[in-house]
Amino acid sequence: MSRPALEHELWPALRRYWHPVAYTAAVGAGPVAVQLLGERLVVARLGTGLACFRDLCVHRATALSLGRIEGHELVCAYHGWRYGADGGCVHIPALPAGRAIPAGARLQRFACEERYGLVWVCLAADPVVAIPEYAEFSDPAYRAVFVPAQQWRASAARATENSVDAAHFPWLHEGILGSRDHPEVPVFEIEQVGEELRYRFTDLPNPMHPVAHERVYRLHRPFSIHQRKERADGQVEAVLIAACPRAAEETTVFLVICRNFHLTEAELAERMATDILILEQDRPVVESQRPAELPLDLAAELHLRGPDAVAVAYRRFMAEVGVDIDAGPVAVE
Ligand code: FES
Numbered sequence: 001m002s003r004p005a006l007e008h009e010l011w012p013a014l015r016r017y018w019h020p021v022a023y024t025a026a027v028g029a030g031p032v033a034v035q036l037l038g039e040r041l042v043v044a045r046l047g048t049g050l051a052c053f054r055d056l057c058v059h060r061a062t063a064l065s066l067g068r069i070e071g072h073e074l075v076c077a078y079h080g081w082r083y084g085a086d087g088g089c090v091h092i093p094a095l096p097a098g099r100a101i102p103a104g105a106r107l108q109r110f111a112c113e114e115r116y117g118l119v120w121v122c123l124a125a126d127p128v129v130a131i132p133e134y135a136e137f138s139d140p141a142y143r144a145v146f147v148p149a150q151q152w153r154a155s156a157a158r159a160t161e162n163s164v165d166a167a168h169f170p171w172l173h174e175g176i177l178g179s180r181d182h183p184e185v186p187v188f189e190i191e192q193v194g195e196e197l198r199y200r201f202t203d204l205p206n207p208m209h210p211v212a213h214e215r216v217y218r219l220h221r222p223f224s225i226h227q228r229k230e231r232a233d234g235q236v237e238a239v240l241i242a243a244c245p246r247a248a249e250e251t252t253v254f255l256v257i258c259r260n261f262h263l264t265e266a267e268l269a270e271r272m273a274t275d276i277l278i279l280e281q282d283r284p285v286v287e288s289q290r291p292a293e294l295p296l297d298l299a300a301e302l303h304l305r306g307p308d309a310v311a312v313a314y315r316r317f318m319a320e321v322g323v324d325i326d327a328g329p330v331a332v333e
C-alpha cells in the first residue's frame, strides 16, 4: 500500500478507532444528531444505555434525529416507525393489522459507550484498541469540569497537533500560557507505546500556572490527548483534549479538566473563561492552515529538530494508521 499523504486517506482505518462524538450531558430525553468521519449518526438513550445508529430511517431515508424517544424506542418523525435499542423495527403504524414487519426494517447500529462524560462511538465491529484509560475519572479525589464543545472548521489532526505544539504558547497565548522571555521548548524524549505517544517535560511558571510543574503527556491515536500537570505539592490538573473528526475540515473539540484540589466557584468560572479564550485564540490559526488536512508526508512542511519533535512523531504515528510504512529519514533545519 502506498504511503498516505493526507488525513482523509486514513478514514477507512480510523473507522476502527473509538471517537468521542458528544458530551454525555448533551444526550437527554430526545435523539441527538452527531457526525463522525462524514457519517451522520443519531445517539439516543433507549432504556438503560445509549444506542447509536446511522441517522437514516430505512423507510424514506429521513433523519431519525428529528424524531423522538418513547419508552425504550426511537420513533421516526415522518411515519412513526418505531425502532428498539438493537435497531430492529418493532412497529409500523400504517401497516394493516396482522401483516409482518419486513425483515429489512432494521437500522444500522454502531458500538457506543459512555466514558469520562463523553459518548464514544466506533464505526467498525472490530475496534483496533479499547477506549483509553484515564484514571482520574474514577478517582473520587478529582472533580471534572467540562468546557463547552467547540466547533472548528479544521481537521481533527491539525487541531490535535496544535494542542501538543508547545512552541506556540508564548506567542498565541502570551500572558496566559507562556512568556516571550522564555520561548524555547525543552528537549525531551518521546516514547511510542502501542497506540500511545508518551513524553514529559518541566514547564516554567507562567501566568496560568504560577509554580513550575511537570507536564506528562499521553497522546492516544488518533485524536485524544491526556495531559497531567503535576506540582511538587501534590496538586494535579489532568486535562483530556479529544477531537471528533466530523468531516475532513470539521472538528468538534472536547476539553475536560480534572483537578484534585479545590477551587471556588468564582475561580472555576475564571479558569473556564480562560480555557475558552485559549481555544478561541487557537481556532482561527488552526482554521487558517493549508492544506486544511494534516500532511502526513514529512517533506510537505518544515520541521525544527527539538521544538517540532512531537509534531514529527505525531505525523509519523498517524501515517502508520492502517498501513505499514518505512518512516525513512526526516529533513530538519
Ligand atoms: S421515513 Fe421514517 S417512518 Fe417513514
Ligand SMILES: [Fe+2]
Pocket (backbone or CB within 6 Å): 162, 163, 168, 169, 172, 173, 278, 282
Ligand atoms: Fe494553543
